[in-house]
Amino acid sequence: MSPTTKVAQSAAGPASAGTSTTPTTGDTDAVTEAAAAVAAGSAAAVTEGSLGGSAGASGGGSGAANRGPATDYAEYRVVPARHPWRWVGTAVVALGVAGIAWSLATNPRWEWGVVAQWFTAKSIVDGLLETLKLTAISGILGFILGFILALMRLSASPLLVSVSWTFSWIFRSTPLLVQMLLWYNLGYLYEKISLGIPFTDVRFFEIQTTTLISQFAAAVLGLTLNQAAYSAEIIRGGILSVDQGQLEAASALGIPAWRRSTRIVLPQAMRAILPTAFNEIIGLVKGTSIVYVLAYSELFYTIQVIYNRTQQVLPLLLVATLWYVVITSVLSVFQYYIERYYSKGAVRTLPLTPLQKACRFLSIHALSADNSAKVTR
Amino acid sequence: MSIIATDIPAATGGAGVPAAGPTRGLVEITKVRKSFGAVEVLKGITLTVEPGGVAVIVGPSGSGKSTLLRTINHLEKVDGGFIAIDGTLVGYEVRGSTLHELREKDVLKQRTEIGMVFQNFNLFPHLTALENVTEAPVVAPRSGKPRLSKAQARERGLELLDRVGLKDRAGAYPRQLSGGQQQRVAIARALALEPKILLFDEPTSALDPELVNEVLDVIRGLAKSGTTLIIVTHEMGFARDVADTVVFMDQGQIVEQGSPQDIFSNPREERTRSFFSKVIEPAFNI
Structure with a gap:
């Protein structure tokens, strides 16, 4: 009996595959290997390779033809592999999370009543609006100025490059707190601020520093x-990340310089700029709290004023924290969608948004619920 | 517009073509030199391509072929010599006996008459195929022709995509296209400005072998259209098919030039012969 027919027999039914194959001829390895593979359910892989090797090309064909219908597992029930440790891990983490939530909810010293009472108080909301205003204005102005500085740094003029470099060097190496106090006390250094032509007596405009710097x-x-x-x-990093060939192609097409920057380079640079830019803006939201040193009544200063009066320090800090969390969450959602917008063309197909995923999940489950209802009937 | 066509014949010494005539796409390269640092990559190149002609530049890597191509649309400034298109200097304006470097805006105007196709396509990845083609005609300053409206550009863009066989992929982003399709979009993009001259910088070198022909077929079609083509390539069979003039460059110099027949079958110079013996399969080299 040739090994070929043996394999063909053994493959006649998956139930017999494990038991009936007792190789008697020389090609023992090939046969057992083939039988094992059939038992494991990968019949297709066996047809050409193993048979061709053991019995020659002529036998291979008939073997493959004989076992056709028997290897159809379409009707079989699939049992997924089990992962017991995954469940253990999940249970431990879930227990921990539940414990933290429980203590947050039940420990009376968090004083959630006080938090709720102050969360939407008028003075707090006013402070919050001031924080948002500061963030928006200095964020927008900061990024516009940053864009100009980035272009200066990338320009061909050595003076512009070094001025831009020096600016970044100075402002990144001094503490923000010192900068704040310095600007606020500018009147001490310069009593009057005037606009004119340097080294001449021409003055267009002059003002007391203390009036100008509120x-x-x-x-x-x-x-x-x-x-x-x-x-x-x-921004400079983002611009540098765009391939030089893009600029070349655009100039070869006669596209004007400004349009090259805004239409070709910036949209591509945005992909590199956005994640870090949002880091910065979220940092800025909380960074505004530093202006409490100027006694400026933004969110954090307002909170301090209140807890100095009521002595409810932790609950009020919790109020501020919760508001910062809210702002950051909203910004994160914006970030997700803006990044998605700028990723068009960079990925072959855009991934679904969480909302789309949720809709799809619901529709699939609604459908399968429908189907199972039909089956049970 | 500040480019004075009638001033040039004296400057170029004249290549036997009246400059004021209705020629379109005459390229005259005269004694062009270019160095990168201490390395001189072009050592005095002189080459004339007649209007509607197809010149194919071949030669080993590093011989200066691509650099020469890039000087023609002023992507590289030359260190010596000059280049004229239909008698008008590229990148400079003649005033009396001085050459004034053109301002960026005027250089851009000249470039709209010279299309360029790059080795690695350089399509704008964030724009669709159609947007890639329609961008320049809407915004680029052109001499003698008005900018197109968006609707006109769109119509022209679809026509051009149709011409390169990609009308149905107009809305696709470059990353959704195969290399050959991307290069065909890049050719359509270069054609959108109706250039007199088209420069191809190794247009098939970044393509898988089975995609090369779809691009070469498009270029073959253009060779019959009357546009002047200057092509740097390593596809010798294609060069032989399509070229009027084959130029063999080595080490920054033109070693020899002539008809495909002359250059491929009877090269005069030893350097040419040894280069072709390495790049052409024996069956072809008869």
């Missing part, structure tokens, strides 16, 4: 300049 102006100035120094580097 708390708000000092806060915006400090945050903006500091932000500009960091965002300049982020």
